[in-house]
Every structure is written in structure tokens, then in C-alpha cells.
Amino acid sequence: MSESYTPTAINQTGSDTLRITWKDGHESLYPVRNLRLACRCALCIEEGTGRPLLDERNVPPDVRPVRISGVGRYALGFEWSDGHDSGIYTFEYLRDLCPCCAAG
Ligand SMILES: [Zn+2]
Ligand SMILES: [Zn+2]
Numbered sequence: 301m302s303e304s305y306t307p308t309a310i311n312q313t314g315s316d317t318l319r320i321t322w323k324d325g326h327e328s329l330y331p332v333r334n335l336r337l338a339c340r341c342a343l344c345i346e347e348g349t350g351r352p353l354l355d356e357r358n359v360p361p362d363v364r365p366v367r368i369s370g371v372g373r374y375a376l377g378f379e380w381s382d383g384h385d386s387g388i389y390t391f392e393y394l395r396d397l398c399p400c401c402a403a404g
Contacts, residue, residue, distance in 0.1 A: 305391045307376070310368055318365065320394065328398035332364050336380055338397055339387035358382075 304324030311319045318335065320328045336359055339345075344354040360382055367379035371388055379385040395401065 305395045307391060307394070310376070312365070315362070315364060322395065326398075326401075328395070328400065330397065330399065333359065333361065334399075335365075335378070335389070335397065336363050336382070336384070336387075339378075339384065339389075340393070341386045341388065343384070343386055 304322060304326075306323040307320045308323050309319075309321040311321075312332075313319045313329070316332050318330045318332050320330070322328070337354065337356060339354065344352070346353050363380055363382050365378050366381050367385075369377045369379075371377045374392075375388050375390040376394065377385075378387045378389065380387070389397075
């Protein structure tokens with residue numbers, strides 16, 4: 301994994317935006333609800349088939365992370381205000397989700 305895909309700072313900026321600053325200086329601004337919907341844990345995505353199990357309508361519009369913790373040296377674990385806490389987002393996945401990088 302590229303070293304640059306390592307967050308150096310994570311800040312909630314306002315109620316619905318999470319900012320991650322990366323080692324290469326890049327700044328990603330994520331609408332937090334989109335991050336919640338992008339969860340790929342076994343409760344949100346069916347293992348094997350990749351079928352989405354999460355119904356977007358069950359996620360509150362004002363959902364936000366209540367706790368973000370490091371998982372090893374490769375990922376972040378999110379605990380959400382809707383009670384969901386099994387999501388692990390690898391740095392690489394988070395960087396892929398960056399709205400401003402998605403186009404390229
Ligand atoms: Zn999940
Ligand atoms: Zn970006």
C-alpha cells in the first residue's frame with residue numbers, strides 16, 4: 301500500500317462533513333452520510349455475492365460518526381449515531397471514496 305494513503309488528521313467540520321488530511325497533503329471532504337452508506341461490512345454487504353443489505357431509507361439523514369478509531373495501521377473503524385459500529389474502512393478504500401478524486 302502506498303504510504304501517501306495514510307491519514308494524518310481527521311476532523312469533523314460541521315455536522316455533516318468529515319475532513320481527512322493525507323500524508324501526501326491531499327484533503328478529502330466527505331459528506332458523512334455517504335460514508336455511512338459506503339460501509340462494506342457483513343451487515344451492509346452480503347458476503348460472497350456483494351449484494352447490498354443496507355436499505356438507505358433506514359439510515360437517518362443526520363447520521364454522523366460518534367467515534368472513529370484506528371484499526372491497525374491500515375484502516376479506521378467508525379461508530380455511527382444510528383448504532384452501527386462494525387464498519388471498517390481501509391485507508392485505500394477511504395481514499396477511493398474521496399469525492400474530488402472519484403472522477404479521476
Ligand atoms: Zn456496515
Ligand atoms: Zn480527493
